[in-house]
Amino acid sequence: xxxxxxxxxxxxxxxxxxxxxxxxxxxxxxxxxxxxxxxxxxxxxxxxxxxxxxxxxxxxxxxxxxxxxxxxxxxxxxxxxxxxxxxxxxxxxxxxxxxxxxxxxxxxxxxxxxxxxxxxxxxxxxxxxxxxxxxxxxxxxxxxxxxxxxxxxxxxxxx
Amino acid sequence: xxxxxxxxxxxxxxxxxxxxxxxxxxxxxxxxxxxxxxxxxxxxxxxxxxxxxxxxxxxxxxxxxxxxxxxxxxxxxxxxxxxxxxxxxxxxxxxxxxxxxxxxxxxxxxxxxxxxxxxxxxxxxxxxxxxxxxxxxxxxxxxxxxxxxxxxxxxxxxxxxxxxxxxxxxxxxxxxxxxx
Numbered sequence: 001x002x003x004x005x006x007x008x009x010x011x012x013x014x015x016x017x018x019x020x021x022x023x024x025x026x027x028x029x030x031x032x033x034x035x036x037x038x039x040x041x042x043x044x045x046x047x048x049x050x051x052x053x054x055x056x057x058x059x060x061x062x063x064x065x066x067x068x069x070x071x072x073x074x075x076x077x078x079x080x081x082x083x084x085x086x087x088x089x090x091x092x093x094x095x096x097x098x099x100x101x102x103x104x105x106x107x108x109x110x111x112x113x114x115x116x117x118x119x120x121x122x123x124x125x126x127x128x129x130x131x132x133x134x135x136x137x138x139x140x141x142x143x144x145x146x147x148x149x150x151x152x153x154x155x156x157x158x159x
Numbered sequence: 160x161x162x163x164x165x166x167x168x169x170x171x172x173x174x175x176x177x178x179x180x181x182x183x184x185x186x187x188x189x190x191x192x193x194x195x196x197x198x199x200x201x202x203x204x205x206x207x208x209x210x211x212x213x214x215x216x217x218x219x220x221x222x223x224x225x226x227x228x229x230x231x232x233x234x235x236x237x238x239x240x241x242x243x244x245x246x247x248x249x250x251x252x253x254x255x256x257x258x259x260x261x262x263x264x265x266x267x268x269x270x271x272x273x274x275x276x277x278x279x280x281x282x283x284x285x286x287x288x289x290x291x292x293x294x295x296x297x298x299x300x301x302x303x304x305x306x307x308x309x310x311x312x313x314x315x316x317x318x319x320x321x322x323x324x325x326x327x328x329x330x331x332x333x334x335x336x337x338x339x
Binding site: 031032035036037038039040041044045050052108128129130131141 | 201228229238239240241242245246249252253267268269270271272274275277
């Protein structure tokens with residue numbers, strides 16, 4: 001299914017955050033940096049917060065493209081993967097962050113509304129938890145989920 | 160076999176301001192509510208050898224000029240606002256340094272949050288830690304390793320629930336409830 005990107009095009013709030021401005025470096029006075037020391041947020045933290053925030057939105061079935069979900073499923077089975085990182089790419093500076101998220105939307109939901117809700121929730125959560133300013137959240141809708149699409153569970157080979 | 164001079168050097172370094180600062184910074188940070196653990200961070204850089212007790216994982220202390228030291232902490236926290244949490248860690252480290260007469264040697268306290276854990280992951284980590292503790296208690300005592308050798312890292316818990324290679328230092332139980 002064709003990927004639909006909804007980068008920064010749906011509201012004033014989005015427009016100011018989605019014009020291709022990527023994170024800046026450090027500045028003089030920020031909540032994250034003072035003369036007493038600085039607070040640094042790792043990329044993995046922003047990724048996790050963004051993932052949880054995106055999944056909180058009604059209409060989001062899963063994160064990630066078909067390939068990343070397939071690979072994620074395998075890596076989780078062998079215990080080296082974390083489903084929370086799939087479908088997410090973040091760029092984190094000392095004061096700002098930018099997020100790219102790929103989602104699967106449930107059939108019947110309005111893609112623009114879901115995208116907008118994702119963007120707002122991701123921005124709210126990241127800014128609330130990490131103190132970083134989010135410059136852009138690009139949402140790519142990779143697939144639609146139809147109820148009943150799940151693969152039937154394999155019967156147990158042993159009892 | 161270490162010589163007498165090497166042994167005295169070791170004793171001196173055990174009491175050095177740098178190691179004392181590292182020790183108190185780590186203790187103060189781990190006592191802050193919502194701080195779950197400390198870990199060595201990317202490339203395992205935030206580790207200090209503590210002659211008194213193996214290694215201090217999750218802290219590095221570097222000379223900052225004028226006899227002062229900069230403290231860097233690498234922490235694992237609960238999913239909570241991290242900026243105030245970082246400020247609280249900084250405040251407690253400075254208060255602890257003040258109480259221990261090291262305030263004049265402390266310059267900046269930088270805090271890195273390497274990971275955050277959801278409440279479910281925190282419960283899982285606590286469960287695993289208690290299982291490991293019970294297992295350790297039931298294991299027969301073996302001869303202690305020779306001096307200077309770091310004890311094996313306690314198993315940490317990654318977000319996926321697997322033991323991680325960079326083991327976080329679990330917060331001692333009962334800490335973090337009282338303010339300083």
